Amino acid sequence: MYELxxxxxxxxxxxxxxxxxxxxxxxxxxxxxxxGVYEVWSTEGSGRAQxxxxxxxxLEDAGPPGVGDWTVVKDAPDPHHTTVIERVLSxxxxxxxxxxxxxxxAQVVAANVDLVFAVCGLDADFNVHRIERYLARIWASGAxxxxxxxxxxxxxxxxxxxxxxxxxxxxxxVYVTSALRSEGLDAVRACVHDGLTVALVxxxxxxxxxxxxxxxxxxxxxxxxxxxxxxxxxxxxTHRQLVLLPAGGLLLDTPGMRELQLVDEDGLxxxxxxxxxxxxxxxxxxxxxxxxxxxxxxxxxxxGELAADRLAHYRKLEREAQAFALRHDDRKRRKAERVWGxxxxxxxxxxxxxxxxP
Ligand SMILES: Nc1nc2c(ncn2[C@@H]2O[C@H](COP(=O)(O)OP(=O)(O)OP(=O)(O)O)[C@@H](O)[C@H]2O)c(=O)[nH]1
Ligand SMILES: [Mg+2]
Ligand SMILES: [Zn+2]
Numbered sequence: 001m002y003e004l005x006x007x008x009x010x011x012x013x014x015x016x017x018x019x020x021x022x023x024x025x026x027x028x029x030x031x032x033x034x035x036g037v038y039e040v041w042s043t044e045g046s047g048r049a050q051x052x053x054x055x056x057x058x059l060e061d062a063g064p065p066g067v068g069d070w071t072v073v074k075d076a077p078d079p080h081h082t083t084v085i086e087r088v089l090s091x092x093x094x095x096x097x098x099x100x101x102x103x104x105x106a107q108v109v110a111a112n113v114d115l116v117f118a119v120c121g122l123d124a125d126f127n128v129h130r131i132e133r134y135l136a137r138i139w140a141s142g143a144x145x146x147x148x149x150x151x152x153x154x155x156x157x158x159x160x161x162x163x164x165x166x167x168x169x170x171x172x173x174v175y176v177t178s179a180l181r182s183e184g185l186d187a188v189r190a191c192v193h194d195g196l197t198v199a200l201v202x203x204x205x206x207x208x209x210x211x212x213x214x215x216x217x218x219x220x221x222x223x224x225x226x227x228x229x230x231x232x233x234x235x236x237x238t239h240r241q242l243v244l245l246p247a248g249g250l251l252l253d254t255p256g257m258r259e260l261q262l263v264d265e266d267g268l269x270x271x272x273x274x275x276x277x278x279x280x281x282x283x284x285x286x287x288x289x290x291x292x293x294x295x296x297x298x299x300x301x302x303x304g305e306l307a308a309d310r311l312a313h314y315r316k317l318e319r320e321a322q323a324f325a326l327r328h329d330d331r332k333r334r335k336a337e338r339v340w341g342x343x344x345x346x347x348x349x350x351x352x353x354x355x356x357x358p
Contacts, residue, residue, distance in 0.1 A: 002042070002244070003043065004027065005195050006248060007244075008070075013089050013092075025072050026075070031046070033066065038050065038085065040077050041242070044076035045076055045077050045078050047077035047081060047082070048082040049071070049084065051084075052084050055088070063107075065085070065088045067240040068199075068252060069091065070088070071088050072085070074086055092142065093112060094110070094141055094142070095111075095137060095138065095143065095199060096137070096140075097261060110143075113141070114144065114197050115143055116141065116143045117202075118131050118146070118201055119147075119211065120148070120150070120203070121154075121226075122150065125226070126161065126231075128164055128168050134260055136268050136270070136271045136317065137262070139271065140264070140267035141267075146173045146191065147172055148176075149174065149175070150211060152177060153183070170274065171273065175188050177211065179210040179214045180207075182214055192245060192249035192251065194247075196249050196250070197250045197252060199254060200212065203256045204235045204257075206256065208254065210223045212243060212253045216246070220243065237255040239255065240252060262317055263321065263325070264321050265318060265322070274310075275297060275306065275311065278297045279297055289311070
């Protein structure tokens with residue numbers, strides 16, 4: 001049994017329930033998902049749940065709910081029955097990624113999270129540009145961003161790495177840990193208050209599940225070896241899972257992502273706040289910071305205030321986000337064209353038929 005507030009429920013969600021039958025409704029939080037079957041937690045207990053058929057159809061465009069979402073279920077969840085999800089409440093925050101394959105929707109990684117840690121190993125897998133990518137998606141989610149540099153025990157130049165990350169991630173708290181040796185965990189633990197939901201994202205092998213276990217004080221999540229050559233993990237965690245910490249607060253462990261695709265430009269301005277600030281001083285409001293006169297960004301590069309490769313990387317991410325949006329519009333356009341194509345084929349057939357030809 002849980003307290004609703006301990007599960008992260010609050011006024012934002014309560015207001016979405018009609019006051020007349022607020023007392024009868026059973027709010028439940030999605031704690032995990034396994035191919036369309038959800039694990040939900042409520043004050044009445046926990047158990048499996050499935051979407052009501054009507055809801056499944058209603059959500060065809062918006063997409064199914066994800067881990068962290070608040071729902072209203074029909075019967076109190078229990079371990080022996082599968083209850084029905086009747087409603088999904090609006091989200092306070094949502095961390096999404098570009099879905100793999102032909103899926104046109106962004107995939108929900110973590111819903112209603114307050115804080116998201118971008119976890120990166122201080123081993124051969126360390127990559128500051130990847131951290132920036134994660135931070136852009138975290139800013140876009142509406143949650144607070146933070147960075148965990150894990151595997152400090154494997155790092156020979158901790159000061160150097162830390163300075164590098166801090167210079168790229170201005171205004172974002174950076175924590176250094178060794179989950180293996182239980183070092184630096186108190187500062188991380190202090191971020192996870194009662195009622196708060198905190199997600200861990202990052203590439204496979206960064207040590208997200210090891211961190212969750214260390215914070216939990218028991219080996220509940222499965223962890224796995226990384227390749228010695230490049231520090232890459234072998235995708236041990238396969239589903240997103242909420243866990244409740246004994247002292248309060250919820251952690252969301254997520255599977256390592258092969259590549260975090262930017263789906264829009266949201267959050268880029270936050271990660272590259274220095275460039276955004278410079279851009280506001282350009283002579284032209286629609287300045288592309290290429291050859292325009294009075295461009296404060298180019299001037300900053302020329303004076304050495306802004307590193308050229310930082311600008312180049314910002315541009316790369318911007319192009320990538322724009323390309324994703326375009327590709328998806330393209331897909332929508334092609335789908336529409338297919339429908340029209342079929343229609344005009346049918347019209348042509350009809351004409352032929354009317355003309356008495358076979
Ligand atoms: N040396 C060292 N190894 C660590 C540390 N934290 C985790 N590891 C090791 O890194 C490997 C991967 O850890 P996991 O916790 O499974 O990584 P993960 O981020 O959950 O990976 P996925 O579930 O695949 O996304 C394991 O062998 C851990 O023991 C650390 O602080 N130092
Ligand atoms: Mg894991
Ligand atoms: Zn400019």
